[in-house]
Amino acid sequence: MDITTRLEFDAGHRIPNHKSNCKNLHGHRYAIEVTVTGPIHDDRKSSDFGMVIDFSDVKQIIKDLVVEPWDHAFIVYQDDKEIVNFLKTLPDHKTVIFPVVPTAENMASEAHRILNSEFNKRFDGQLKIKQIRMYETPNSWADAI
Numbered sequence: 001m002d003i004t005t006r007l008e009f010d011a012g013h014r015i016p017n018h019k020s021n022c023k024n025l026h027g028h029r030y031a032i033e034v035t036v037t038g039p040i041h042d043d044r045k046s047s048d049f050g051m052v053i054d055f056s057d058v059k060q061i062i063k064d065l066v067v068e069p070w071d072h073a074f075i076v077y078q079d080d081k082e083i084v085n086f087l088k089t090l091p092d093h094k095t096v097i098f099p100v101v102p103t104a105e106n107m108a109s110e111a112h113r114i115l116n117s118e119f120n121k122r123f124d125g126q127l128k129i130k131q132i133r134m135y136e137t138p139n140s141w142a143d144a145i
Contacts, residue, residue, distance in 0.1 A: 002130055003052045004035040005059050009071035013102040016080045025074075025083070031135040032111060034062055036119070038127035053127055065118055066111045075102040108134035108144035 012027040036058055041048040048054055073094040076083050080101075087095045100106040112132040119129055135141040 001040050001052050002035050002037045003055070003058070004033055005055050005062070006031055006033045007059060007062055007067050008032075009067045011070050011072065011096075012074040013076065014080070014083065015101055015103060016077060016083075028136050030070075030107070031141075032062065032066060032108075033131075033133040033135075034058065034111075034115060034129065035131040035133075036127055037130040038123070061118060061122075062115065065114050070096055070107075075107070077101045104134050104136040104140065104142040105144075108132045108142040112144035 008029060008031045010027060010029055012025060014025050015022040017023065036052060038052045041051055043049060073096045074083075074087060075096045075098055076087060078084065078097050078099055084095075084097065087093055098106065098110065100110070109132075111134065112129060115132065116129045119127055130145070132144040133141050134144070
């Protein structure tokens with residue numbers, strides 16, 4: 001059975017060397033949808049009876065590992081040295097250094113990597129991340145499967 005939950009966050013980024021406005025510093029209201037797959041609990045005494053997992057439990061994991069670290073941060077590619085160096089001059093600035101350019105595609109992939117690792121640790125393969133959908137705008141998104 002698959003379940004999906006959605007959270008939103010705000011973050012800034014830029015795509016260095018982009019052919020249009022995305023090369024400039026800017027921000028988005030991102031939304032992340034996480035689809036989890038696993039069996040429905042059939043233990044009548046379990047809090048999760050009839051569920052794959054409680055939505056609030058999934059949301060808390062996503063919030064702790066992706067949303068809170070990325071919310072109201074500037075997400076910058078590690079090799080975008082001009083911006084990395086500039087952000088280091090700002091006291092107490094919330095900066096997230098990405099190993100790849102922070103496109104919607106790469107953010108979805110990074111979220112998938114982070115959450116997949118955590119789900120493997122916590123749930124011994126019983127629950128798996130099936131898909132991450134990262135919305136950069138209401139009409140544009142990337143899926144990591």
